Amino acid sequence: MMNIQRLMIIGGGQMGSGIAQVVAAAGMNVILNDIDPACSLKGLGAIRNNLIRDVEKKRKSQAEMDAILARISLSSDLEDGRNVDMVIEAIVENMLIKSELFKKLDLICPQHAILASNTSSLAITEIASFTKRPDQVIGMHFMNPVPVMKLIEIIRGLRTSDETYLLVENLAKRMDKVPIEVNDFPGFVSNRILLTMINEAVFCLYEGVAARESIDEVMKLGMNHPMGPLALADFIGLDTCLAIMEVLHEGLGDSKYRPCPLLRKYVAAGWLGKKSGRGFYNYK
Ligand code: CAA
Ligand code: NAD
Numbered sequence: 001m002m003n004i005q006r007l008m009i010i011g012g013g014q015m016g017s018g019i020a021q022v023v024a025a026a027g028m029n030v031i032l033n034d035i036d037p038a039c040s041l042k043g044l045g046a047i048r049n050n051l052i053r054d055v056e057k058k059r060k061s062q063a064e065m066d067a068i069l070a071r072i073s074l075s076s077d078l079e080d081g082r083n084v085d086m087v088i089e090a091i092v093e094n095m096l097i098k099s100e101l102f103k104k105l106d107l108i109c110p111q112h113a114i115l116a117s118n119t120s121s122l123a124i125t126e127i128a129s130f131t132k133r134p135d136q137v138i139g140m141h142f143m144n145p146v147p148v149m150k151l152i153e154i155i156r157g158l159r160t161s162d163e164t165y166l167l168v169e170n171l172a173k174r175m176d177k178v179p180i181e182v183n184d185f186p187g188f189v190s191n192r193i194l195l196t197m198i199n200e201a202v203f204c205l206y207e208g209v210a211a212r213e214s215i216d217e218v219m220k221l222g223m224n225h226p227m228g229p230l231a232l233a234d235f236i237g238l239d240t241c242l243a244i245m246e247v248l249h250e251g252l253g254d255s256k257y258r259p260c261p262l263l264r265k266y267v268a269a270g271w272l273g274k275k276s277g278r279g280f281y282n283y284k
Pocket of ligand 2: 010011012013014015016033034035036039040089090091092093094097101118119120121141142143144235236237240275
């Protein structure tokens with residue numbers, strides 16, 4: 001079986017930077033690529049801050065932190081993927097934009113390289129169809145915040161090979177994560193359930209069932225959720241939440257998945273949650 005040693009992560013936002021951190025912490029070399037160099041630089045800053053906290057809490061030594069950072073390099077040129085064993089894509093949740101990227105990656109990356117997507121909801125089978133290696137395309141769905149959350153949902157496209165699946169399952173274990181295999185359906189398991197709940201919480205706010213804090217407190221105190229659904233939506237990013245609801249609605253065809261108009265309105269206003277400074281809550 002191939003020994004995955006060099007990876008490229010595409011998208012240096014909250015997910016891509018977290019993935020780069022856990023890959024480097026597991027001893028592999030990683031290139032963190034973003035079209036916007038300011039984003040990958042910001043991502044590296046977040047990684048550094050996480051590692052500083054690990055050193056302060058004595059979970060890691062200074063030498064370990066330095067070694068992890070030394071394994072990460074930044075890039076804004078896709079051609080840097082010409083020598084990697086694997087790519088994990090974590091760019092915007094949009095099929096058209098992802099398809100353009102996968103077409104380019106298929107031309108640039110070595111023949112043996114696996115092309116994985118961290119998509120939250122989009123069809124892996126369709127993403128794979130934009131390449132000439134659909135057997136080497138797979139979904140590797142990390143949870144936010146990546147360094148903390150144990151789960152990786154692994155999504156098999158219709159043409160994903162067993163070999164690719166086993167390599168990625170093994171990689172997840174090397175990162176000290178728990179892989180769970182699911183089939184390729186809109187939103188997989190995680191977001192079919194989670195986002196439907198979040199969307200329902202937005203409807204509760206929209207219909208005036210309760211104030212935002214009350215909705216969140218009910219779910220925290222009543223159901224032991226670590227975060228209320230509206231705070232969690234802000235944390236995920238409201239643009240991503242809306243994109244996932246659109247995929248569920250279109251892909252499953254049931255009106256129960258219709259995105260709440262209030263969610264659409266917030267995204268249209270540029271209130272994307274924590275990352276933009278305002279969503280259901282204010283972060284400035
Ligand atoms: N990056 C790295 N580490 C982080 C972090 C981040 N962004 N946020 C928190 N942590 C760490 C903290 O450092 C802390 O560790 P130490 O104290 O040991 O240093 C630990 O997590 C706990 O943090 P806090 O004490 O500050 O706060 P908390 O106990 O409320 O935990 C949380 C924070 C882990 C985020 C928790 O609130 C939680 O589990 N929230 C729900 C997260 C969730 O549901 N994630 C899934 C989102 S959906 C998804 O990812 C899929 C998708 O496609 C949309
Ligand atoms: P984000 O907005 O924080 O970051 C996206 C990054 O991708 C930005 O830095 C942007 O500059 C970059 N980018 C956009 N187009 C690019 C391209 N063509 N080439 C290179 N870089 C490009 O988004 P995020 O929250 O990190 O989400 C990224 C992906 O991960 C999405 O597919 C999302 O659905 C998925 N995901 C998100 C979460 C979450 O909780 N936010 C959880 C699991 C999976």
